[in-house]
Amino acid sequence: MGMTMTQKILAAHAGLPSVKAGDLIEAKLDLVMGNDVTTPVAVKVFDETGFTKVFDPNKIAILLDHYTPCKDIKSAQLCKTAREFAKRFSIKHFYDVGQVGIEHALLPEKGLVAPAEVVIGADSHTCTYGALGAFSTGVGSTDMAAGMASGENWFKVPSAIQVMLTGKPARWVSGKDVILHLIGEIGVDGALYRSLEFTGDGVAELSMDDRFTIANMAIEAGAKNGIFPVDEHTKEYVKTRVNRPWTSFAPDPDAEYESTVTINLEALQPTVALPHLPSNTRTIDEVKGMKIDQVVIGSCTNGRISDMRAAASLLKGRTVADGIRCIVIPATQEISLQCLQEGLTEIFLKAGCVFSVPTCGPCLGGHMGCLAEGERAVSTTNRNFVGRMGHTKSEVILASPAVAAASAIKGCLASPADL
Amino acid sequence: MVTGKVYKYGNNIDTDVIIPARYLNAPSPDELAKHCMEDIDTSFATVPHHGDIMVGGWNFGCGSSREHAPIAIQASGIACVIAASFARIFYRNAINIGFPILECPEAAEAIESGDTVSVDYKTGMIRDETTGKVFQAAAFPPFIENIIAYGGLLPYLKARQEG
Numbered sequence: 117m118g119m120t121m122t123q124k125i126l127a128a129h130a131g132l133p134s135v136k137a138g139d140l141i142e143a144k145l146d147l148v149m150g151n152d153v154t155t156p157v158a159v160k161v162f163d164e165t166g167f168t169k170v171f172d173p174n175k176i177a178i179l180l181d182h183y184t185p186c187k188d189i190k191s192a193q194l195c196k197t198a199r200e201f202a203k204r205f206s207i208k209h210f211y212d213v214g215q216v217g218i219e220h221a222l223l224p225e226k227g228l229v230a231p232a233e234v235v236i237g238a239d240s241h242t243c244t245y246g247a248l249g250a251f252s253t254g255v256g257s258t259d260m261a262a263g264m265a266s267g268e269n270w271f272k273v274p275s276a277i278q279v280m281l282t283g284k285p286a287r288w289v290s291g292k293d294v295i296l297h298l299i300g301e302i303g304v305d306g307a308l309y310r311s312l313e314f315t316g317d318g319v320a321e322l323s324m325d326d327r328f329t330i331a332n333m334a335i336e337a338g339a340k341n342g343i344f345p346v347d348e349h350t351k352e353y354v355k356t357r358v359n360r361p362w363t364s365f366a367p368d369p370d371a372e373y374e375s376t377v378t379i380n381l382e383a384l385q386p387t388v389a390l391p392h393l394p395s396n397t398r399t400i401d402e403v404k405g406m407k408i409d410q411v412v413i414g415s416c417t418n419g420r421i422s423d424m425r426a427a428a429s430l431l432k433g434r435t436v437a438d439g440i441r442c443i444v445i446p447a448t449q450e451i452s453l454q455c456l457q458e459g460l461t462e463i464f465l466k467a468g469c470v471f472s473v474p475t476c477g478p479c480l481g482g483h484m485g486c487l488a489e490g491e492r493a494v495s496t497t498n499r500n501f502v503g504r505m506g507h508t509k510s511e512v513i514l515a516s517p518a519v520a521a522a523s524a525i526k527g528c529l530a531s532p533a534d535l
Numbered sequence: 536m537v538t539g540k541v542y543k544y545g546n547n548i549d550t551d552v553i554i555p556a557r558y559l560n561a562p563s564p565d566e567l568a569k570h571c572m573e574d575i576d577t578s579f580a581t582v583p584h585h586g587d588i589m590v591g592g593w594n595f596g597c598g599s600s601r602e603h604a605p606i607a608i609q610a611s612g613i614a615c616v617i618a619a620s621f622a623r624i625f626y627r628n629a630i631n632i633g634f635p636i637l638e639c640p641e642a643a644e645a646i647e648s649g650d651t652v653s654v655d656y657k658t659g660m661i662r663d664e665t666t667g668k669v670f671q672a673a674a675f676p677p678f679i680e681n682i683i684a685y686g687g688l689l690p691y692l693k694a695r696q697e698g
Contacts, residue, residue, distance in 0.1 A: 140678045153559050157602055165689040183560060190560035240600040240624055256602035256628035262688050266696070270678065270688075304547055305594035309623050338594060340623055393547065480556035480599070499598060501551040503574045 118368025120276045121343050122311040125251040125365055129234045137275035137372070145175065146233035148263035151219055151476075152180040152191070154238035155198040157257035162201075162264060170205045171267030177209035177228060178202045179219045182476040187483035217448025217474040220244035220332060220416035225448055227357030231346045231364040236263050241416050241498065243334045246312075247327035248354065249346035249364050254335060274311045274340045277302070278373040281318030283382035288532045290426065291326030292418060292496065292516035294379065295333040296387040300397030301377060308338035310374065313367065318381045319345060324353045325422040332417045333498050336394040386531060388494075389514040392502050400519055406529040408513070410493040411436075412505075413520050414445025414472070415479045418496035421446075421454050427521040428460040430532055436468040437527025443485045445472040469524070481506045494523040536655045537614040538664065539587040542579060543648040544572075546592035550604040550625065553596065559603055564610035571607040584612035588652050590643055591618040596625025605629045615654055617661060617672070619643040630679055633687040637661065642670035 119127065119134060127135040129143035150158055155178050170176060178198055183191035195212075202210035209228060216222065220241050223229050231249035235242065240254035255269070263269050279298060299306070312334050314327075322330070327344050334342025344350070346364035354362065386400040413419075413427045424446055436442045444464045446452040452474065455461045464471050478485030479497040487493055487506035492513065495505065500512035513529060522532040552574045554567055561567050572579040589608060595618035596604060605628050608616065615635035629636045635656050642661045646652060650665035659672035675683065685691035 140676055154600065154602070157606075161689055165693050167689075167693070188560070190562065193562070194560055238600055238602075240598065242600075254600040254624050256600055256624060256631060258602060258631035258688050259627060262631075262692050265689075266692055270682075304597060305620065305622070308594065308620060335624075338597065338622060480551075482556055499549075499551065501549045501598060503555055504551050508574045 117372055118370035120311060120313050120371045121249065121365050121367045122251055122276065122313065122341060123273055125232050125234060126271060126273055135273045137273055139273040140270060141273060142268050142270050143234055145236055145263050145267055145269060147175050147177060147228060147235040148260060149177040149179070149219060149223065149235065149237035149242065150260045151182050151239055152184060152195050152198055153182045154257045154260060155201065156194045158238060158260040158264065159197055159201045161258050162261040167265045170264045173206045174208045175267070176207050176264055177223060178207055179211045179216050179222060180213065181216050181218050181474065183482050184216065184475055185213050185473065215449065218416045218419055218476055221419055221447035221451070224248060224328065225357065225450055227354065227359060230354055230358045230360065230362035231350060232362065236260070236269055240335045241332050243339065243341045244328055244332040244416060246331035246334065246341050246343035247324060249344055249350055251341055251343065253341045274309055276311045276313045276373050277307050278376040279312055279314045280316040280376055280378040281314060281381055282316050282378065283318055283380050284321045285381040285384060288386050288518045289381070289384045290516045290518065291322060291329035293384055293387040294381065295330040296389050296394065296397050296514060297384055298377065298379060299333065299337045299394045300387070302337055304336060304393055304395045305338040307334065310339055312337065312339045312342040313373070314342065314344045320347060321381060323422060324349055325420045328420065329417055333394065336498060386516060386519050388519060388529070389500055391500050391511040391513065394498070394500060394514060400531040404529050404531050407492065408440065408494050408523060408528055409491040410485060410487060411440060411442040411520050411524040412478050412485055412493055412495040412497060413517050414447060415476065415497040416447065417498040418517050419445055419447030419451065421451050423496065423517040424451065424455050424460050426517040428463045430518060430521040430525065430535060431467040431469065432463045434467060434525050436524045440524055440527050442469040442524040443472060443478060444469045445477065446474060448474055478505055480504065494520050494529055496520050536653060537586050538651060538653040539614055541588050541590050541646055541648055541650045541652050543590040543646065544575065547594045547597055548591045549598035550596060550601050551598055553604040554601065554607040559601060564606050567603055567607035568610035571611045580611060586614045587612060588654065589613045589616045590646050591616060592643055593619045595621050597622035600624045602628045602632065605632055605634045609634045617642050630682060631688040633683060637672035639670050639672040642672065
């Protein structure tokens with residue numbers, strides 16, 4: 117029986133000729149990542165267990181991105197714990213305010229993930245790097261501590277769902293619409309414990325930023341990881357960023373898939389997820405006009421340069437509607453700088469948006485845009501659970517940057533095609 | 536073997552309601568426990584739960600990777616969680632911290648809030664003392680059983696490194 121891409125990567129890292137779905141294996145890790153929320157818990161269990169060294173200070177990344185610049189004293193204490201740990205073990209890839217960006221945008225940007233590598237991160241959206249043809253998955257703090265101590269971790273080899281993408285997406289249809297549509301089709305546990313293996317001629321029509329967005333939200337379907345084939349787009353992306361040898365794997369022709377979902381990209385429309393599950397999807401034309409109070413454009417899902425460009429293309433020469441707060445958050449320092457150099461920052465500011473430093477902030481109701489009782493946001497983030505962005509009686513509608521920007525301008529949930 | 540009163544919740548109980556992100560900067564498990572489940576059940580954290588049992592539906596613990604979620608439930612005094620299925624990161628986290636979880640769709644369906652339930656971790660047998668119904672949870676694979684026997688992933692790793 118052949119192997120999927122995910123299975124081939126796991127077999128290679130476990131030193132096994134082959135693996136099959138359900139096997140429990142121990143695999144070598146190329147990178148272990150944590151943030152300001154999850155690292156302190158990992159530090160605590162690392163120290164309590166009595167570990168005195170890390171497996172490789174060059175293969176650990178610690179990024180202070182969630183509640184930074186620190187929103188309060190408790191958050192500052194967490195950052196201090198993470199910072200001191202990074203110093204104690206000379207962690208090479210430690211990013212603090214001034215260098216830090218949102219983890220899942222920054223790691224690929226800095227070339228810290230290459231195709232066919234195995235990455236664990238103490239953050240559920242670590243699955244983002246599947247866009248590069250890597251196996252990456254979110255874990256908890258104890259897994260992070262174990263990974264830092266040993267350079268290995270245990271995995272159950274996942275079975276797979278094949279996602280066949282065909283055709284070319286229409287204008288205003290982006291990676292966000294693809295993944296929301298998929299989650300709407302299969303449900304929030306539709307890929308539980310499994311890998312989502314993207315394939316088909318439609319992949320070539322998706323930019324790396326689109327792929328990052330899609331892989332990022334694989335977890336919202338319950339998936340262990342989402343993974344894309346390595347093609348010319350991937351090679352072009354890693355060429356200037358990854359400065360170590362890397363390899364790639366293609367699935368075997370007889371790889372086993374539990375099921376196949378086919379998505380015709382041509383037929384897709386801008387898609388949103390209504391409260392309170394990412395699977396509660398509608399096309400924009402079914403629900404436009406809903407009242408909103410806030411718009412958030414950013415996050416590990418949609419804070420990349422093409423997201424900023426899409427939003428700016430609509431906001432150029434227009435203004436945010438009265439009564440709407442529009443918060444734009446580029447995901448990294450480099451993206452911030454690009455916004456400045458391309459004139460996007462000026463467009464956002466003139467339109468009446470606020471332009472933030474990189475932070476996870478409002479996505480998880482942390483800071484920089486929490487919602488009050490009864491308020492509703494259109495957001496390019498990844499979760500719309502009860503209370504996610506603030507008050508338990510507030511609501512989040514998940515959308516693409518284009519839909520979010522159009523909504524900010526119209527003052528209600530709106531389609532970019534209607535501007 | 537534990538016996539406790541059941542607190543039952545629905546499908547897709549996510550980590551944001553188990554422990555809202557606004558409390559993730561809390562310094563201790565006891566602080567987290569004070570806010571456990573409060574966004575869907577304001578009364579849960581107001582009473583002590585020594586040895587009580589939480590029951591959930593499908594995809595329990597979905598969402599964020601925050602280990603604070605099983606930590607908060609454990610610190611609130613809950614002895615174990617029975618669910619129809621668990622989201623995978625929550626499943627790993629619970630095993631890694633040595634917090635017992637049992638996957639059993641039949642039990643998750645039949646057991647009602649307020650029932651008294653006994654759980655035998657060794658055999659995976661679940662008995663609803665209120666209705667007399669008995670259920671069998673899926674057994675852990677030996678590899679995971681071994682981690683649990685050591686009291687979690689890190690003690691297991693440490694023993695192996697020293698072994």
